[in-house]
Amino acid sequence: MTSQGPGPERRHLLTSAQMARFVAHGSHRMDAVVPAAMNERAISVFDAGVPHARDGATVDEAYPPGSFVRELLELPEIAGAVHSLVGPDPLIDHHAVHIRHARNGEAQPLHADAIIDTREDAFDVQLMYYPQDVTLDMGGTLSVPGSHLRRINETDTGRYQNVRGQTRLVCPAGTVQFLHHGIWHGGRRNDSDITRYMFKIRFNPTVKQRLLWNTEDLAAPEVLAELRTRFPWYENASGRIEYLNRSRLWAALTGDPAFDLDYWSTRVSNRPQRVLPVR
């Protein structure tokens, strides 16, 4: 995680197909990636409280070597995913332990963790770690796949109770998901007798997020297939804008300004500069 280190091995980086899936879905999920021995320690660590980190702290400042969170971030698969998404030396925007108490009777409103954020060529990711098995009634994080590029202002989506295609996270202990900062999400009501824990870290990149993953499969057909995913909530008209937004993000991530998915950005960026002589 530090600039001195060699960085994660290539085999732990995400593939191009996984990155394209992240660009389409706005998330990347890794089931049971944290070993059981760490999951068993996690809840007492979270109950004791993870020391506050200043906004924009480095990983070294926020999580000293040997601390639980540092150990979590040094797991090769997690280090590889963080590197692929935001690169080396990300900053800690903030972190938080999110607890949904047993039988708490309330869901969070659907929201994005941001005011309207208009960046097209950079994004933050939020790591969410679930140390316990999360069942459907435990208030796992709900999210709406493909919503991350439909820019909204924080809880302005709070009136939407359910959106077609939404997912409520159900997962085995030790699961980590990475969410694009713009995704519509919210903790659900916990109707179970078990208090649900989740630890979140938001990372800000400090390098251009360009080709940071394992690019061996960049030209594989799966990449375009992932980028073309359609989600059930897309309207016929506005849904098209999501393909344009994805094209632009993939162009930025690959450093190829001419990249386009089916002519969407080519058409709307066509501003010919060739001036004909007046006759």
Ligand SMILES: O=C(O)CCC(=O)C(=O)O
């Ligand atoms: O508790 C949850 O599942 C989600 C909490 C949340 O919205 C967040 O961490 O941004």
Ligand SMILES: [Fe+2]
């Ligand atoms: Fe949130």
